[in-house]
Amino acid sequence: MFSILGLINTWIGYINMNVKIKNRVYTIVGGVGNFYLLYVAWRFFANGFIGRGLLFILAFLVLLYFTYLNAIYWFTEKKAKWDISPKIENALGIKSKDPEEEARKKVARMRQAGFVQTNGIFDENQDFLPAEITTSEAELANIQIVADSLKKINYLHLDYDGKSKNTIFKEIKSDGKVRYALGETPQALPYFELKNVEGKLVIYGGINQIESYQLGTVKTIGLMPASEAAKKYHIYLATVVLTGGPFMIAGRSTAMEDNEPFRIDAKIAYTSREKKAAPKVASSYYEKTLSLEDEHLSRRRDRRR
Structure with missing residues (x-):
């Protein structure tokens, strides 16, 4: 019996699920197994x-x-009656932690790491501009393909930061904002690239360079058209993140899920482009230096003789 429970526990560990659902399963399995005693x-x-x-x-x-x-x-x-857990924690010097909160923090840390620009690390003093991106129907379909691929490899977590439906409902009721399954921290694509295609700045992205798709065209950079900005500045793609997808809104008594692309x-x-290049040292300086070194070496040879 205990071997079977151990196998079930192992199988559950292989499945990526919400922490609340996982602990509900553990509670049911443990409760059933307890009757074996x-x-x-x-x-x-x-x-x-x-x-x-x-x-x-x-x-x-x-x-x-x-x-x-x-x-x-x-x-x-609800809160359980006759709960002696706080007394046990105090006796053993254990600081209690909320499993759901810890799971949310863990997911947030993972996502924050994913949000760091994968095309390099940019410091705080780096100049950034938002970009307006236009997508055709074909490019929008490509984005869905990329999102599905990321879900299959477990890179994309659509779990509302591990929050329960009831918690999400309360949050939406308090501020009136929808909650996306992607969570509060944007999730960057593992691979993305900016290409100049017939005078247009086109974004490609995907799981990797082999499985990359055309995802959109940069229309404006800041307040300038992309073509004019490219003439005035050296343009670099710092990060590309996914937005949209499944989301929840508040119904009458609970949160209701809907979907968007x-x-x-x-x-x-x-x-x-107007930044001056680093000043070059005149070639005459090197010529003088080399001649002085040659003269110094020749004197040392004469002394040895």
């Missing part, structure tokens, strides 16, 4: 081992109590 206790009683049977009954009751606490915590919004957003880094 009753069977073992009954077998001990049947064979005359009363003491051992009572120990298994005691273990069953203790585990049943903690199963009750988990069921109240993960399946309801994925799109892309980009940030452009630039440098002026």
Whole structure:
């Protein structure tokens, strides 16, 4: 029985799911497995081992109590009665953590790492400009292909930052803003590139350079048309992130999910074409230096002779 529970636990670990759903599954599996102790206790009683049977009954009751606490915590919004967890934490010096909050922080850290410009690291003093991107129907379809590919390799997390539906509903009610499954931190594409195609700045992106697609055309950079900006500045594609996708809005009593196509957003880094190049040292300087070195070496040879 315990081997079966261990296998189930291993299988669940392979599945990427919301932390709340995962703990609900653990609670159900643990609760069902706990009744195996009753069977073992009954077998001990049947064979005359009363003491051992009572120990298994005691273990069953203790585990049943903690199963009750988990069921109240993960399946309801209520607080369990007769909860001794805080006393145990104080006695052992353990600082309690909210599993959902920890999961959200972990996801946020991962996404923040993904948001760092994958075309290089730009410092805070770097000049950036927002870009307006136009997409044709074919390019919009390509973006959906890229998003689906990223979901398949588990790069794209569409889990609302690990928040529960009830939490999302309360947040939407408080500020009136929709919540996207992509989360609050933008998720950058693993690969993207800016190409000049027939005088237009075209964005390509995807899982990698091999599986890249045409995703959109830069229409404006800042307040300038892209063509004029390219003449005045050296243009670099700093980052490309996904936007859109599944989202939730507030219904009458709960959050309701809807869907919209994925799109892309980009940030452009630039440098002026009028910047002066680093001053070059005159060639006469090198000639004088070399002649002095030759003269010095010749004197040393004469001394040795």
